[in-house]
Amino acid sequence: MTVYATPWTMTSDRSPEYAYRRDGSGARDWRLSWFADRRLTREQAVAGLELDELVSNPDLVADAVAHAAIADRADVLGIDWRDAVVLLAREMIARSQGEQRVSPSAGGPLASPRLSAAARGPMAVGAVAHVSTR
Known part of the structure; x- marks a missing residue:
């Protein structure tokens, strides 16, 4: 498992899910x-x-070590692992049915991250970090 990260986006080599950084300078802007x-x-x-x-x-369905890792990652997010599984399942179902995902807080479609001008600039293009999983 590998997570590929730039200063503004993170992607997985195994999943269509992604993380993106919102405009802003706060520590909690992902x-x-x-x-x-x-x-x-x-x-x-x-x-x-x-x-x-x-x-x-x-x-990993029956892997106890993976189950512990799932619970650990959910704890870092501040949610119960079962809630995380439900959220991920809903995303998978919506994607398979061709539904457009919507972010209630943003009030619009969540088709792709909205990047600031700084994120689209030359600095964001070159640097890709590999974040290895634990």
Whole structure:
């Protein structure tokens, strides 16, 4: 499992879910595609993508270590792991039915992250970090 990160976005090599940074300078300016109502720190956004990768892997259904890792990542997000699984399942179902995902707090479609001019500039293009999972 690998999370690819730039200063403004994070993607997974195993899932269509992503994290993006909102305009702003606060520490809590990250959002997850599947948990867009909550403002998150960078650490929480990484944990959310890792949680998604763990839940999305059918080989880990009966893996007790994976279950503990899922609970750990959910704790970092400040939610119960069962709620995280439900949110991810809803996103998967909506995507499979071709529904446009909506962020209630933003009041509009969540088709792709809205990047600021700074994020679209040359600085954001070059640097991609690999965040290894725990």
